[in-house]
Amino acid sequence: MAKKILTTPIKAEDLEDIKIGDIIYLNGHIVTCRDVAHRRLIEGGRELPVNIDGGAIFHAGPIVRPIAGEEDKFEMVSVGPTTSMRMEQFEKEFIKETGVRLIVGKGGMGAGTMEGCKEYKAIHCVFPAGCAVVAAVTVEEIESADWRDLGMPETLWNCRVKEFGPLIVSIDTHGGNLFEENKIKFNEKKDAAIEEICKHVSFIK
Amino acid sequence: MNKEQSVARMTDVMAKFVAYTGKVLPDDVYAKLEELRNNEKSDLAITIYDTMFENQKLAKELSRPCCQDTGVLQFFVKCGVNFPLIGELEALLKEAVIEATIKAPLRHNSVETFDEYNTGKNVGKGTPTVFWEIVPDCDTCEIDTYMAGGGCTLPGKAMVLMPGAGYEGVTKFVLDIMTTYGLNACPPLLVGVGVATSVETAALLSKKALMRPLGQHNPNERAAAMEKLLKDGINSIGLGPQGMSGEFSVMGVHIENTARHPSTIGVAVNVGCWSHRKGHIIFDKDMKYTITSHKEVTL
DSSP states (O other): OOOEEEESSOOGGGGTTOOTTOEEEEEEEEEEOOHHHHHHHHTSOOOOSSOOTTOEEEOBOOEEEEOTTSTTOEEEEEOOBOBGGGGHHHHHHHHHHHOOOEEEEBSOOOHHHHHHHHHHTOEEEEOOTTOHHHHHTTEEEEEEEEOGGGOTTTSEEEEEEEEEEEEEEEEOTTSOBHHHHHHHHHHHHHHHHHHHHHTSOOOOO | OOHHHHHHHHHHHHHHHHHHHTTSOOHHHHHHHHHHHHTOOSHHHHHHHHHHHHHHHHHHHHTOOSSSOOOEEEEEEEEETTOTTTTTHHHHHHHHHHHHHHHTTOOOOOEETTTTEEOSSSOBTTBSEEEEEEESSOOOEEEEEEEEOHHHHTTOEEEEEOGGGHHHHHHHHHHHHHHTTGGGSOSSEEEEEEEESSHHHHHHHHHHGGGSOTTOOOSSHHHHHHHHHHHHHHHHHOOOGGGSOOSOOEEEEEEEEOOOOTTOEEEEEEEEOSSOOEEEEEEOTTSOEEESSOTTOOO
């Protein structure tokens, strides 16, 4: 099967056929954006210094290093996703405010993001976490870096990427949420596991 | 070697070793991941594992940190009272982290609390954290290094159960964490469980449990049996790599225990992610070192 590749700017109709569990890749731009950036936009009412309408954000705090001999240019050394759930309280509003279409992170997100993805047409994907070098080598160039006062992990690093992935779709535009569906199965199995283990651990008698 | 030279030598070795452990996983972890990958069945799980192995290959080739979250450094030190640098150790470990941060490079992961600013050096008040054990009649120094990443630190939890809750209560405590926070902490996980009296005793044990080499069991027969029961039980949930479902959830479950107050059971859980970046190094009194966690290492 051919690789499914999205290219920024992403249109709502590009996402229509994408379902949870699909594996996709990205060409174009993705901006690292995490805790404090979300807080500044939603709570602080500050405008994001980079336009991500139709774009992509990456819940990630990378390691970058200056490129020797070049003025204010940086190389992506290692970049992987961080826990997306930390951004849950802001994400629906964030999608509405920015027009972002693709959110990449780690682990699932909750009901708010699901609603946001459905209403404003966006998807959440998981990049295999801990695979930071695989991700970094797809970054062709860091084109800009904003809100540097936040330090290396929280700066908005605007990356031009080629075939960034694999991205596993965890929330689609149709109300699907892979992690929420899995959670129901996991919880059933967990209850059965607890019952089984408890048969063997009555050490206090 | 005079003292100054010894300090310089140990600092240099530790800086290089810390940097190395951020790039190459220890032998036991790598072997376990291979074993788990070979027993997965779904395309999704296998695709994720293959990306993981590709990542480790690239990290080694390009000499880059394999995960961008190189954690807050923690050192578990077993230091002989006659080790020549016992008094210099804490300061030199801090210096080693600063050096590794520049050379590796490592991410700046020390935010001063209350003042809420990133120190930009990866060290701060109380970081790196050094946990001491002093060994009598001994002149060597054994160090477990650990990069505590944010994702796998987040599930950490400790509480004190009433004895009526029993080991059944311990079981429920551990399993509940697996399907809530554990899911997002980059499975397959290494699960450390501490069983003791209070939150801090249990918590420290649960982290020390993560330093134990994979495949070793608690010497107490019942505790070892419970390790296996928990391992099989958590695996049966089928978290899979990245918590996206699969045949396995964990690399192992390690329990560390002490005696407890008759009225309490302190229990704690700490988890290590699949990218479990620990290292083990031993220095003798002449600063000659032996690394047991990574066989092929050249510093």
